[in-house]
Amino acid sequence: MSLDLTGITLTYPDGDSRLTALEAVSLHVPKGSVTAVLGPSGSGKSSLLAVAATLITPDAGTVTVDGRTTASLTRGELAELRRRKIGIVFQQPNLLPSLTAAEQLQVMARIDGRASRTARTVRTARTARTRAMELLDAVGLADQAARRPHQLSGGQRQRVNIARALMNDPTVLLVDEPTSALDHERGAAVIKLLTRLTHQRATATVLVTHDRTHLASADQIAEVHDGRLRLTGHGILDEEAQRTRS
Numbered sequence: 001m002s003l004d005l006t007g008i009t010l011t012y013p014d015g016d017s018r019l020t021a022l023e024a025v026s027l028h029v030p031k032g033s034v035t036a037v038l039g040p041s042g043s044g045k046s047s048l049l050a051v052a053a054t055l056i057t058p059d060a061g062t063v064t065v066d067g068r069t070t071a072s073l074t075r076g077e078l079a080e081l082r083r084r085k086i087g088i089v090f091q092q093p094n095l096l097p098s099l100t101a102a103e104q105l106q107v108m109a110r111i112d113g114r115a116s117r118t119a120r121t122v123r124t125a126r127t128a129r130t131r132a133m134e135l136l137d138a139v140g141l142a143d144q145a146a147r148r149p150h151q152l153s154g155g156q157r158q159r160v161n162i163a164r165a166l167m168n169d170p171t172v173l174l175v176d177e178p179t180s181a182l183d184h185e186r187g188a189a190v191i192k193l194l195t196r197l198t199h200q201r202a203t204a205t206v207l208v209t210h211d212r213t214h215l216a217s218a219d220q221i222a223e224v225h226d227g228r229l230r231l232t233g234h235g236i237l238d239e240e241a242q243r244t245r246s
Ligand SMILES: Nc1ncnc2c1ncn2[C@@H]1O[C@H](COP(=O)(O)OP(=O)(O)OP(=O)(O)O)[C@@H](O)[C@H]1O
Pocket: 012, 013, 019, 020, 021, 039, 040, 041, 042, 043, 044, 045, 046, 047, 048
C-alpha cells in the first residue's frame, strides 16, 4: 500500500507548442511515511500533486494508488478512488464560513454517501459525527468542535483542514504548502501533527513545502527543478521502517 508515480511526463499547451511541466518523474511513497517535495516557483510541484491526486492525466507514465494503476480506471472509478483513497490539504483551508468545525468534516461523509450509491454501507449521520469528533480530537481541537471558521485561529483552521482531509480514511495524503499562512511556531506544529498522523494512520504522505526546517520530520526529501525530480535527502527509508510501514 503506497503511492507510486512512474515515468510521469506532463505537458501543458503553450501557444503553438507545449510546455513540459514534469519530465520522467518517478517517486515511491511508502505507507506511513512523509516525502517532502521542495523546488523553486514554477518547477512543477503543484503539477506533481495534481497528477498524484488524479486530477490531471499525464502525457506519459503511471500513477498507482493502493496497488491500482489509475490509467485502467473509468472516470467513475477514478472519482471513487479520489473520494475514498486520496486526501488533499490545500494551501488555504477553504472552510465553509457557516459551518462549525465538526460540520466541516461531517459534510465530507455526506458527499461520500451521496456519491457512492452502490456502496454497501453509507455512513449514517451519527457515525459521521463520531468520526468527526475523533479526528478533531486527534488534531487537538475537540473543544473547538462547535466553533465556526471566524472563531478559530489560522493554525486551528489549518488543523480542521487536515482533519477534514482524513475524514474518509485516505491511503494517500497530498499536502500543498500547509504552513504558508502561519507563523513559524504554528507552522512547525502543523508539520509535527501531519507527521504524527501519517505514522499513526499509515498514509503515504506527500508534503510540498518551501520551508527547509520542515525537512527534519520527512522520511525522504525530493527536489524538483524544471520538472525533473530527484531524491536528495534521507534517501530511502531504512529497511526497518520499510518493513513496519509497507
Ligand atoms: N494550467 C496550466 N497551463 C499552462 N501552464 C501551466 C499550467 N499550470 C502550470 N503551468 C506551468 O507549468 C510549470 C510548473 O508549474 P507548477 O504550478 O506545477 O509549479 P510549482 O512548482 O507548483 O510553482 P509554485 O511554487 O509557484 O506554486 C510552470 O512553468 C507553470 O507556468
